[in-house]
Amino acid sequence: DAGVTQSPTHLIKTRGQQVTLRCSPKSGHDTVSWYQQALGQGPQFIFQYYEEEERQRGNFPDRFSGHQFPNYSSELNVNALLLGDSALYLCASTSDLSTDTQYFGPGTRLTVL
Amino acid sequence: AQSVAQPEDQVNVAEGNPLTVKCTYSVSGNPYLFWYVQYPNRGLQFLLKYITGDNLVKGSYGFEAEFNKSQTSFHLKKPSALVSDSALYFCAVRPGGYNKLIFGAGTRLAVHP
Numbered sequence: 001d002a003g004v005t006q007s008p009t010h011l012i013k014t015r016g017q018q019v020t021l022r023c024s025p026k027s028g029h030d031t032v033s034w035y036q037q038a039l040g041q042g043p044q045f046i047f048q049y050y051e052e053e054e055r056q057r058g059n060f061p062d063r064f065s066g067h068q069f070p071n072y073s074s075e076l077n078v079n080a081l082l083l084g085d086s087a088l089y090l091c092a093s094t095s096d097l098s099t100d101t102q103y104f105g106p107g108t109r110l111t112v113l
Numbered sequence: 114a115q116s117v118a119q120p121e122d123q124v125n126v127a128e129g130n131p132l133t134v135k136c137t138y139s140v141s142g143n144p145y146l147f148w149y150v151q152y153p154n155r156g157l158q159f160l161l162k163y164i165t166g167d168n169l170v171k172g173s174y175g176f177e178a179e180f181n182k183s184q185t186s187f188h189l190k191k192p193s194a195l196v197s198d199s200a201l202y203f204c205a206v207r208p209g210g211y212n213k214l215i216f217g218a219g220t221r222l223a224v225h226p
Contacts, residue, residue, distance in 0.1 A: 004156075033213065042117075042203055042216030043157070056212050090156055092214075101147070102214060104157040 002027055004093050004105035012111045013081050021076040021108045025093030031055075032074040033102060034066060037088040049074050050096060078110075086112045115140040117206050119217035126194045127225055134189040134202050134220045142209025146187040148178055151201040151219070160202075163187060174198070194224045 005024045013019050025032050031050045035043035045058035049068035063079045072093075078085055088109050092102040118137045126132045138144060145164050149157040161172025168180045178189045187204060201221050205214040 006156075031212075035214075040218075042205075042218050043214070045213035045215070048212050058213060092157075101159050101162055103159060104149070106156040109154075 004091055004103055006089075006091050006105040006108050008108060009106070010109045010111075012113065014113050015081055015083060017081050017112075018077065018079045019081060019110060021078075021089050021091075021110070022073065023076070023091030023093075023105060024073045025091075026103050029093035029095050029103070030072050031094045031096050032068060032072065033092045033094070034074070034076045035090040035092065035104075036060075037090055037107070039087070043090055046076070081112045083112050086110060115206075115208055115215055117204050117215050117217040119202075119204055119220045121220050122218075123221045123223060125223045125225065128196050129193050132191050132194045132198070132222065132224070134204075134222060136187045136189065136204030136217060138185050138187065138204075138206045140206050140208040140215070144209060145207040146178075146180060147205040147207070147214065148172065148176070148187075148189050149203045149205060151203065157203065160189070194222075196224050196226055198222060199224045 007022045033048040034046040037043040046060050047057040048055050052068045065077045068074045088107045090107045091105045094100045094102045116139050147162045148160040151157050161170050163170045163180045171177045176191050201219045203219050204217045
């Protein structure tokens, strides 16, 4: 049973560029959430996608956007990159049951120079 | 404001001794509570969760956690620590009516031989 997968593993960009990160959920899951984990901090919720729509959003600017595809996979897009966007970006998947656990992928390490 | 506090940046324990990693929370409604573990350059691995019922929850790798509603705490415990338990531990809460997880800042557990 494949778990949550993310690509790429690492990414280096320069300020002002745009980046796209990808996530495939665990088999049987239809809901995908994205989190940002800055160095030395806990993950911060960016947004969640269900049925190809953004269902809930954390306190992140509009430069952060996402998409969910019919096969439940998801993309996170960040425009106009800032140095402060350097972080580990984690994708988590779950089924739509209220008590279900979110399972995390290995993350994408983004470095902005 | 909804928040999770992990008061200890680091916990040191000798192998074979019991360990406790502390977590307190401040959220509205009836929260769901989680513990995750993160190894270097890896995503988060689910350990255990409390939804309702028995206040003592058993999870993976011999870990357990005790929910205390009056003290709004959810401390992680293990009767006998292993060197391989050394990692970064995160407490998280899912507030009632929300889909996102709110994480603490993490506690680094160091188990010494």
